[in-house]
Amino acid sequence: MSNIDFSQFENLSPFELKDKLIEVAKTTPDRMLMDAGRGNPNFLATLPRHAFLRLGDFAMQEAERNYAYLDAGFGGIPDGKGIVERFDTFVSNAGDSEGVRFLEKALSYAKDRLGIDKQEFLNELVLAFLGCNYPVPPRMLVNIEKVVKQYIAEEMYGPMPTTTNFDLFATEGGTASMTYTFQTMFHNGLLKKGDKVALTTPIFTPYLEIPELSEYELEIVEIRLDEKTWQLPQSEIEKLADEQIKLLCVVNPANPASVKFSYDTLDRLTSFVEEKRKDLFIITDDVYGTFADNFVSLFAKLPYNTLCVYSFSKYFGATGWRLGTIAIQDNNVFDDAMRALPEAQQLQLDDRYKTLTPTPRDIKFIDRIVADSRAVALNHTAVYRYHNKFKWRCSL
Template identity: 30%
Template sequence: MGADCLRAHVLLIWCLTGLPAPHPGAYGSPCVFACCHRWSSIMEPDPLRISPFSAKDMLVAHARDVLGPDAALLDASRGGPNWQLRTVQCAWHVLGLYADYCYGGPNDLPSVRVLAPDPPTDHAAHFRRFADSVRDLRESLCLGMEYVERVWDYLHLEVYPDRWIGESIGAFALAMTAGYYPSPATLDFLPPIASRFLARTFGVQQAPEDFDLFLGHGATGTFGAVVACMARNELLRPGDKVAMVWPWYEPMKDLFENQYGCEVIPIQRRREQLWEADESALAALDDPDLRLLVIVSPGNPVDTTLDDGLLSRIEQAVERNPDLVILCDYVYANFVETGYDNILRRAWRNVVAFYAPSKDLGLVGARLGVAWIPTASPLNRRLLQMSPARARKVDARYASRSPRRRPGFYDRLVMDGSHVSFSHMAGLPTPSQVLLALCMLFPLAAPDEAGHYFRWVRTELRGRMEALYDGLGMERESCTDVCRSNYCALLPLDEVAANQGPRCAEAFSRVPLWSFLEHLAHSRGTIIMPGPAFGGEAESARICLTSLNKGAYRQVGRNIAEAVGDYTFPTPCQHCR
């Protein structure tokens, strides 16, 4: 027995190192290798039951193993745009140069900058001199300078009409030096800009003081921070019911189900109903025990907004259950026509809205996320309604940092963002907050250029979607009652097979989804993601339309159709398992 265990351990280590497996007769009984093989099978993850993003990495690795490490892949799984708006980024660099011009350095060591708390500078005149000196040096500086000057005009005329413009210029310049910790965590110039951005994008006409503005690392990072703060304060507990509009963005389901132990209830939308919600699924909204509703609109992987019927039922649910909290990620909103209906318009006090203005402009690596938290949010009301015992328990975490008053949800969120103990240094880096302000100001201060840009984005994405379906040789389903972002697609592979005839459909119905995705990866170097993890149909795949050009998406469509057709008259593929 001891020898067999030793052999099994040796073989298990051998398998884990990736070395070729020994002959079954080596090291004694053949059953030892069989035991090791069973262990290896147990440890192999089911790629359709893990994160689809991890599964995508497995497909990329598989394609490179077969095709070579330098093979050019058509990766249609990535969500980051392959374009950037230069105007805002150039303006940010211009402000960095102005901060250096403004503060300078000592004569004995010019490479050092000494910051004065309140430099006696006429920033309006100082900036004009700076602009005249650098405007014509490079096209990128001229582009950025023109936008910065529009920003100063907008701030002076629309945001701070009673304030000397030099104060705004000075606040931006000081933030660009990165010489101070954010104080407050969200710099003062951001909330009035954010409220105007919210009004223009979603039609929500509320005063800046109606919302607390929380900043984080992208919309998802900000979303995760809000949920974590809810859990720490027992506003979300294991077993709580969380409704999610389905198909959904998989990491959000994982967050509630696996990280916080909640019961996730799907509000099912189906393709055959043009992505409107099932009447039976809407019953979840009538449950008085429902604590939270999670929405992505426009969706991912289904790129539609919510239909009027679902919005009305949510509105009724809020009327019956005023403590219902709605977390809504609107990160693709500017990829559709502005002004589409949304639950933020209808029930803003109950909605925590999330957005990533930097993603609009292709600056995904900046990771700039915003959450608008209503000051009248049920989150604050539920904190106040806690029993004395529970209140003492959750308040203890913040007692040393908020000794004179019981903090509201937003204050707890800010402190949690710096692990409470370091809350005196809370907030995004100050240069990042300037970039965030410039991103949100773009449609406000430069509406003509922004209109042209977003029309180009929508036309480009629509063209890529048409190219994908042209390559597939199919027509996309039409949805007339909702808006579409064309950011992504949930492709029914069984319909791709049916489009090639009954023989192909019958043959493809016997093919496991993962086997097909691997075949597509190694036979044609094309990467798409499994759809079921996002709540899609069993034979579906998620495709992002942001990372390749139109010609590439046409080829992606052809490759998918051809790979599906391979099963009609199958020939052995040496790389298929």
């Protein structure tokens, strides 16, 4: 394979190039191609799954400590008292279990790096595995959020100084993140029918289809990547000067081009938005960011304007788990735009969210996404598979 002249492929489209690379990879029969550039990766991370199963064994032991006098099939809700000591015994009896060793290291990481109390966290994980309580708070469990925040910061900020001054909402994958965000932007008057939405193209096909749905009827403005460098030319960035463009949607690294934004592209786009479009909403889908070295997200460069969508699906081969998250900074354009809505619209929104709090105007945009994802009334049931996020983050 090393004798192949790859320059012959330089003019191919991203889709055709992908097919050629797969064809070339098959010429080395003793090696299997790991492919994350398709709908479903052909690999998966085994270590976190081993750990998850062992966590399940321990969680079941904790549940079965109660109601032991009843017929088989009943257990109680663990209260966490003495859980660390029982876990230490569980570890001692586990022998050379790869999954149990991983759990030990993960709990140590949480305590030493993030300052999370071991008893509190272990009990949170046990209850989460058992699925015996509604999630509190509904966006994401308290300690799980701390862990995933650290992961997002490490993976999205590259060489830039990191921060964890943002909120997360655990979703059923990146698809749900996009769906929920669009819904809440419409519910809260941040988007309306006929508005323009800019998309960096070529892009994952659903991004082209969602705006044109009858419930949205948005006008698409293409911000085209250069087909040689797969970066944004300044002439394309300048299209964002149109104030009728309310939202910019980005997939970075690009899909299907599989190239991340260069630091130069990021700097030019950042300067333009900060100088001319401080009101611009940005959604960046960074699911492939973890495959790129020193990756920097727009979430790091333009924190005020950018909502980040991330999914564990591709990097960990976990598409079936539906593990995604929405991240949004504490200080953001979405909240500020809602506060600036006309009073008549504010009153309508007060009525929509009044069952959640006596002061609905204090509800942040991300918490409105949570509420809207469950038709507001079922807000307390929102988080989906929240416990699994710790598993994937600590496997790195």
